[in-house]
Amino acid sequence: MRRTYLGEFEEVVLLMVAILDGEGYGVTVSQALEEHTGRIVTFGTVHNTLIRLEEKGFVTSELGGGTTERGGRRKRLFRVTALGSKALQEIQQLRQELWGMIPPKIVQLSGQ
């Protein structure tokens, strides 16, 4: 059975959710995205991705408190699941291996 695929953008969003550690919801995730990666994406995309991640089981969500500036609407806070962190680790590991196969001089890591 193929393991659930994690798209590139999905991966980045998942990382943001991990970084935010339980404080991640639509607004903070897109801010973090902009801040850390310089990507500016529409809200629709972020929400869309978060829902997909949840469907794939990489994150869970629960409704948190509302604030006045949201008109009293509750936030949906996301957390990385065990499956999600496993997927991230696998990808990271795979990359390490691939990096190791590149002959020197082709791609010089900075600082060497």
Next chain:
Amino acid sequence: MNPRPVEPPRWADRLLEAFLAPHLLEDVQGDLHEVFYKRVDEVGATKARREYGWAAVQYVSPFFFKAFRRGPSPGIHESVEYVQLPFFHPDMIRNYLTVARRNLVRNKSYTTLNVFGLALSMACSILIFMMVSYHLSFDRFHANADRIYRIVTGTGAANALSSAGVYVPMGRVFRDEYTFAEKTGRVATNYGTTISIPGTRSTNKFREAIAFAEPEFLEIMSFPFVQGRPAALAEPDRVVITEAIGQKLFGDQNPVGKTIRLDNRMDVTVTGVLQNIPANTDRREEIYVSFANLKPYNDWFHEENWTGISGNMQCFVLLKPTVPVAEAEKAFTAISQKYIKDATERKNVFRLQPIADIHFNLNYDGRMDKTNLWALSLIGLLLIVTACVNFVNLATAQALKRAKEIGIRKVLGSERAQLFWQFIAETGIIAVFAMLVAVGVAYLLMPLLNQLFQIDLSIMINYQLVGFLVALTILVTLLSGSYPGLILAGFQPILALKGKLSQKHVGGFSIRRVLVVGQLAISQILIIGTIVITSQMRFSQQSDLGFNKNSVVLLPMPVQEAAKMSTLKSQFMQLPGVENVSFCMQAPASQAVNMTSVRFDNRDKDEDFLIRTKDADEAYMPTFDLKLVAGRNILHSDTTREFVINETAVKALGIKSPQEALGKILITSKGRRRGPIVGVMKDFFNNSFRGAIDPICLRANLGEYGNCAVKINLQSRRETLTSLEKIWNTSFPEFIYSYQFVDDQVAQFYALDELILKLIQFFAIIAISISCLGLFGMISFMAAQKTKEIGIRKALGAGVESIVWLFSKEFIQLTGIAVLVATPIAWWAMHRWLQDFVYKIGIEWWMFALSGTVALSIVLLTVSYQSVKAALVNPVKSLRSE
């Protein structure tokens, strides 16, 4: 605190509520709001609102409808047993469409009636839209069209016309002495120049309008060059022609470098070729000659001429972007003060007319009245309303049939809004169908319309038209669907399921009565309009204009030499069918107008009005059957020695009676032409009926006789015309023969009115047809409803006529009310239209009576077919089931 807190746009929130699955709504909207308020502080409310709207639109996608499963294991969140589907959910839409399709297929006749009616009115609207946008697009294609102006003259004299032209030097002075304009270009048009190619056979000649233009004129206007550039006209003896003219003269050869001869006396070399002139401009000249050739061609147009204005000498300017119009107009006053010596001429005021106004401003030879366009648009809207009324009537009548469906939907939890929108969606399907049919019909009608209008419209798919089609479809859908939709959505489920709903639950007939009255009233207004306009046209064409217009033919006189003219005249007079021949400048009624200053007797200054001049020989009065009321006709002379004036001129000069005017001296054209008044002629109509009769003087003036008026005997009309042509062609071999009857020329006054009349007739017929369709649908429905009632009545001994009366009674009432509603509106509209005319018919009661009768008979015809059919049914058949 802020009285009005900043809020995100309402529509965007509505959109989210409609499209998002309910369990997603809260947090998504919350996120969006949070960011919105942050952005308000950062970039201001407007920008934040725009961003919010944009973000909200992103959610309109199937993805957000679903997402029921939140994660792999339900139960992490509130488990969802039944979630109400959002309204625009694809599954729901599919359901609406299925139901709609079934309904439409089930009631084929009803569907076709609706589609057909709507399509007819939509087709008319499409045509009207195209026509209106065609006219509004005139001269807007030029680059910088918003800065291009024409200098026009409003004369200061009392009864003067305004003119689209200016003094010859005006443009030059404005260019040399002022810096308001980026470019100033003069252009002088001569209509009817004979064009030939030197050294070729004399048959290869054409009659064309030519324009003498400065290079800057072609720089201001966006008439693209195929070869050459505007500077091609900087030198004398040059000409720039369009591709079409090049094709006509030289076939497929390159025209550049070739020579063209104008009026057999001036040769010019082609140095540039223009693309063909687009249809939506009134500058139709296709031959532009160097401006330097203007004076040699016609020495009236010399650079010192500050004493006369010709409408053919026009000047265009491209103002600098920062210059206000009023500022530039002040320059003209200063120029007048500086250069114009004459007191009367100094009264002229000059204005800048925006180029977009040229097509519409009738004071300056515009071609189209904007009021007509608005009237047409209104008629289009009325037609749409008429068709929508049909729809509403039929749909509400049909509503009862669907009671069961509605009841079930309500029991299963449909909301009113959902049912309403569902019905709107059904209407939308019909509207889209109708639109497709309408586009087809419009496409087929296009050639007819083009022929009518002498224009060249084609269905060009541009975003404007597409936008219009979409907007029209939406408008029709909402107009037609709203009321029946509300009725349907408002059914009480219990009653609906028990089948206990009756007519009274669908608003009875009251609303429908109002609608039918409105519909009939619209048709009434159009019928009355047709009657009034037709009467006025007939009045203006059949009234005695005070001169003979039916048997006089005008021939052009390209060369005016006394010897040649007398030869020609004697040759013409020898023909048996010719009764008289006169050389003259123009017919008694003509769109070409010549005016000059006038001074009477020994008064010390010119009168404050300008007198219209009719320059002609002594045969003018007998040829046109003009009557004298005092004195005698002028005697033969080549120059002005004496005058005949009309009765209006006598009054304008303040003379008590025609007799007193005789023998008094009249001085015209700034003292150049003077002589005694020897006769007073009876007034004749020298304008269309829109303008009052002007003061006129008749005077001899050889050299101004551009026309030869021949009075012929209509019995032998054909032979005479052939002989005239022969003689003319032998006298002027280098020129092109043409002729026009004076009554045709007079009819030209009313060309635009004729057009409007044709259109209104056409639309009246359409409106009536649509109303008939609707009435037919209604009566059919009523007949179906009342089958049992009729059966019982017949069984109890009612006759056919009483049954027919039962049906007709109602419609006769409605028609009567419609007449009452339509009469004041139509009266007002027609009164407005007639106000333009100085000589007009009165609006009389019989016109309204006639249109009422017409409408009533049409209504009864429509109704009788169905009602007779219903009345003839055997009651056994209709009552058997009970």
